[in-house]
Amino acid sequence: MHEPERSTAFDTRAVTAGEKALAHEGGYGDAVSPIHLASTYGLEALDPSMGLDDVDPDAGQYLYGRLSNPTRRALENRLASLEGGEHAMAFASGTAAIAAVGLSILEPGDRLVAFEDLYAGTKRMFTELFARRFDVEVTFVDATDVDAVDAAIDERTKLVWLETPTNPLLRLCDIEAIAELAHDRDALVGVDNTFLSPYFQQPLDLGADLVAHSTTKYINGHSDSIGGAVITDDAALAEELELTQQITAGGVLSPFDSYLTLRGVKTLPLRMRQHESNAMALAEFLDDHPAVRAVHYPGLESHPQHDLATRQQSGYGGVLSFELAGTQDDAIAFLDELSEITLAVSLGGVESLIELPAAMTHEPLDPAQRDAIGITDTLCRLSVGVEDVDDLRADLERGLERVSAVESVAGGE
Numbered sequence: 001m002h003e004p005e006r007s008t009a010f011d012t013r014a015v016t017a018g019e020k021a022l023a024h025e026g027g028y029g030d031a032v033s034p035i036h037l038a039s040t041y042g043l044e045a046l047d048p049s050m051g052l053d054d055v056d057p058d059a060g061q062y063l064y065g066r067l068s069n070p071t072r073r074a075l076e077n078r079l080a081s082l083e084g085g086e087h088a089m090a091f092a093s094g095t096a097a098i099a100a101v102g103l104s105i106l107e108p109g110d111r112l113v114a115f116e117d118l119y120a121g122t123k124r125m126f127t128e129l130f131a132r133r134f135d136v137e138v139t140f141v142d143a144t145d146v147d148a149v150d151a152a153i154d155e156r157t158k159l160v161w162l163e164t165p166t167n168p169l170l171r172l173c174d175i176e177a178i179a180e181l182a183h184d185r186d187a188l189v190g191v192d193n194t195f196l197s198p199y200f201q202q203p204l205d206l207g208a209d210l211v212a213h214s215t216t217k218y219i220n221g222h223s224d225s226i227g228g229a230v231i232t233d234d235a236a237l238a239e240e241l242e243l244t245q246q247i248t249a250g251g252v253l254s255p256f257d258s259y260l261t262l263r264g265v266k267t268l269p270l271r272m273r274q275h276e277s278n279a280m281a282l283a284e285f286l287d288d289h290p291a292v293r294a295v296h297y298p299g300l301e302s303h304p305q306h307d308l309a310t311r312q313q314s315g316y317g318g319v320l321s322f323e324l325a326g327t328q329d330d331a332i333a334f335l336d337e338l339s340e341i342t343l344a345v346s347l348g349g350v351e352s353l354i355e356l357p358a359a360m361t362h363e364p365l366d367p368a369q370r371d372a373i374g375i376t377d378t379l380c381r382l383s384v385g386v387e388d389v390d391d392l393r394a395d396l397e398r399g400l401e402r403v404s405a406v407e408s409v410a411g412g413e
């Protein structure tokens with residue numbers, strides 16, 4: 001199998017890992033992986049002793065596009081290298097990647113312990129698919145509290161599912177502490193690392209058993225592909241994911257999306273550094289602004305888990321959220337005024353995107369549920385892009401002038 005390439009620095013591996021050797025296989029020495037569109041591959045001779053398991057893409061053997069594809073393989077090898085894992089499997093979406101994890105590990109009667117503050121689609125999958133259809137007992141806990149996770153894990157618990165930081169309030173959980181107590185009871189720990197990417201957080205190093213990504217976000221980074229991946233060091237789990245999920249369930253990433261993602265991830269380190277420095281500058285600007293009631297960004301010292309963020313992450317990321325003073329009408333007026341920052345769901349692309357969770361991503365929750373998790377009517381989530389930070393600040397400033405609370409504060413009471 002593939003050996004993780006960790007002898008070179010992250011920035012180098014982001015550009016070349018997994019790709020160079022494969023690019024030479026076509027015979028032209030392409031500097032980048034070609035998009036291999038073939039759905040099937042001609043065999044030189046029939047060898048009846050060769051089973052599916054013996055077909056090794058890393059040795060240049062291919063049989064059929066769902067089983068393996070050179071472009072997808074190059075991406076998988078690169079993602080394994082970047083997360084510091086042995087094996088990676090790419091799927092048709094982040095959602096498909098997370099479903100593949102659950103379907104590889106859980107059986108009816110098992111328990112799944114999950115952070116209550118999850119990506120809404122993942123939460124829906126756990127309740128509607130795993131609990132309702134597959135009879136898995138799903139327990140949501142406040143994973144910011146290690147003791148709460150500890151109390152929820154029992155001998156039936158096979159998987160603990162974490163996201164850190166969470167969306168949209170940027171809450172963190174302590175991966176290392178949770179992995180330790182989960183392993184004491186033989187449960188696996190999975191971390192959705194979409195928000196930070198392997199550039200800022202390496203869950204496998206912190207003791208997690210597997211990492212999942214929506215590559216749609218930072219890894220591809222250009223808002224032009226939907227994809228997902230799972231990375232693990234666990235050979236048995238990797239085999240299960242490949243055989244029962246990629247090959248048998250079939251939700252693999254297409255060659256074209258593999259190519260785009262392979263191309264996008266080359267600049268992951270550059271983008272992440274710029275996302276973060278822009279996000280930090282905007283968090284500080286918003287924090288000082290009279291029209292802003294609260295800013296949630298792990299890079300601010302006022303963030304309740306700033307110390308954990310500093311210890312567990314190598315950066316604070318590019319997503320922040322903030323609550324405007326005033327009403328939802330003020331928030332709508334603010335959003336309406338923005339011209340550089342696009343009103344849209346999703347995150348992690350080079351362009352800045354803003355959304356109002358109460359009316360968009362978290363609208364399906366009823367107001368009481370939103371209140372319970374701290375999503376107010378004026379909470380805005382900003383995925384800070386890589387544009388010039390002064391232009392972004394000016395855009396926000398123009399929008400904030402539309403918040404009626406500013407006049408009363410600025411005018412003095």
Ligand SMILES: *Cc1c(COP(=O)(O)O)cnc(C)c1O
Pocket residue numbers: 093094095096119121122163167192194195213214215216217226227228
């Ligand atoms: C977007 C997202 C997902 C889902 O990924 P898709 O590629 O849209 O299926 C899962 N987790 C997190 C944290 C996300 O942001």
